[in-house]
Amino acid sequence: MTAAAITPSRKGAGFWGAFARNKGAVIGLAFLTLIVLMAAFADVLYPDSPWDMTAMPFQPPLSDDALLGSDTLGRDIAAGIAHGARVSLLIGLTSTAVAVLIGVFLGAVSGFYGGRVDDLVMRFTELFQTIPNFVLAVVLVAIFTPSLTSIVLAIAIVSWPPLARLARGEFMSLRSREFVHAAVTTGQSNMTIIWRQILPNSLSPIIVSASLMVATAILLESSLSFLGLGDPNLMSWGYMVGAARTVIRQAWWMSFFPGIAILLTVLALNLVGEGLNDALNPKLARKGRS
């Protein structure tokens, strides 16, 4: 009966069915859609730059000219959140994409070839794993001066090792499967085997952990901005929290709303990641639902 659940003929229905069975995942996906829409229509909702002073400073939420209040210089918090969503999502997605590229490439090579290559790649990976993530990211951004590119690269560089290990494990176990042996004996090249035979079969866990990695990347970006290492030209949630921390007792809303935005986005991404896990790895899904 488990076999029926993973048959690709009903893959469409099966995938959404399994995903939708996880209520949290559906809520997460709905919320994520909302954030994406907010980011997409930020220019329509708040045509002015979020850096513009549009209201009196220290306006509390629900005042006439600022829905969520204004900050110490009279900038609209709501506009900051809408525009900040762009930065968070952009950095979250691109840095994850770069990390997936590096991680899967190294993991695939390591797991497929094994032996010396594997030793070499894995020692290299461990080198990165022994350095605390955040410290390395701070150092990298500080050296390369804060900009969108340097932040994306710094986050990618600190987050690829777990993906490399995951991809390596998948490749190692699939490497010894009979269909891969069959591909070898029918004369297919190593590249074809990696690309067409093994990779499609190892994607599910990679997709799941990548979706969770987007959340971590957003947190990392917020932390960097909080420390003042964000791109100075871009309004971001982390910067807003950081800038407002000195006045948190007089004006709670300045750090509260961006903080909530970070919390909800990360939570939504985690819920979606868990839903993907249930849908893509039905064998590991929690018992008692089939």
Add this chain to the structure above:
Amino acid sequence: MTETPLLDVRNLTIDLPRGADRPHAVQDLTFTLEPGEILCVVGESGSGKSMTAHAVLGLLPKAVKVSSGEIRHQGTNVFSLPERDQRALRGGRIAMIFQEPMTALNPLMRVGDQIDEVLRYHTTLDRAARRARVVELLGSVGLPEPDHLRRSYPFRLSGGQRQRVMIAMALAVEPDILIADEPTTALDVTTQKQILELIQDIQAKRRMGVMFITHDFGVVAEIAHRVAVMQRGQIVEIGTAEEVLNHPKHPYTRQLIAAVPHLIEHREDFTRARQPVLTAEKVCKTFHIGGGFLTPGRKVVAGDDLSLTIHQGETVGLVGESGSGKSTLGRSIVGLIKPDSGRILFEGVDLLSLSRPAFRPYRRHVQMVFQDPYASLNPRHTVGDIITQGPVAFGEDRHKALEKAKALLKLVGLDASAAERFPHEFSGGQRQRISIARALALEPKLLIADEPVSALDVSVQAQVLDLLEDLRHRLNLSMLFITHDLRIAAQICDTIAVMQKGRIVEIGPAKEVFGNPQHAYTRTLLDAIPGKGWTIPEDVVPVTRRSAALRSSA
């Protein structure tokens, strides 16, 4: 039979959950088990034989419910008893041994403690008495040094030893019914023989009733007093072993018996007139298992001075028990394993001396059919893709390759439309046909078949063997056929090589090896074949002989 039967199953029906392939796992099942009797329940996978055993033991999965009928144990209906008494009955009077002795034992507990646990629950013996009993039980199932072995963990024991421990555990409470669910399927043939003898011996000594579930008619012929044949959840035939084996009435029984691989086949002698296609000379391979940076690992010799010749049109059978190195030789020939030394000559060229690019053109001449049809086809590719990938890799036009793939699918007995479907839509037998089509797509001269039918049901097994036999004649293929089943080897091989612990101990024409075995190990293997005393009744024509007759008349 005036005494009440030990076990009396009447009109038992078990419902499957909605959406299964049939409404009932078993339907209207009626049979009895008398004391001192071995009842064999035979059927192919999915026939409901294991489900029946699990119902008797109350081990049915939650989604599956007994909807009607009763199971009587010495006259008492099991289902009418309160839960507590049912449990006591099942633990104390009925015992079970399972197919996979590795998973049935707790890997983190010493085997003696596992038996002790059973005794603690079901008897009032004190510590010392239990310990003595454990030693006695382990001794009674023929395990060496029971006092020492009691403190071993399961991973230290061989498959046969583990199965003996399972039997000792089952006997601990002195049950009057023993249910054995394919207890020898995972074992080598010589071990199987020992376990079957042990079960027979214990059963006779204790006058137990044994319900023995199996798919192998050889095993049935070896031990059964009575036989029940199951098909799709129903008993289609039940009777004494003599009746069912020698005078089968139901067409399904006849079909199953016809598919049983048969040892004595009358194949014409193979004449080695033509050139050898492949010669292996003194191939050696040692695997180093485990071991770390400083600790040396264990050495396993999988190939020790292996020499073998395959002529054009010849089928060479490589037989032996698991771990004897049969697959290692097969895989060395297709280039999946690199031997430590020796030569493998294909039409005079030493394949082992070639560099990777120089070896590549030879790949298409030597193709392989794998053991597990569920693992050997990429689940994400269509069947058409799977078959054409080889030719495309060798530069053939994709469109042309697909046309050829469709022709090949027809050749192996599938519809051409199969090319657009995915592997999971096919049964095990059909998948193995696809796997054969993939191997043939490169028009090989030599086919390596590594246990190609061991994962299949017996009737499907016969069809696939028949297909291989047919293709080999039509395409004039040479074949290296690797199998652990001597009956199958006898059926389709011209030459037999018997392997033991990485060495070929005997090699010769099939007729001679089977008719007049020279090596002691070959004799042991032949002696261990289950059901060798039984000849398939004359009026049931074996499948392969039937098609051989068809071929010669065509």
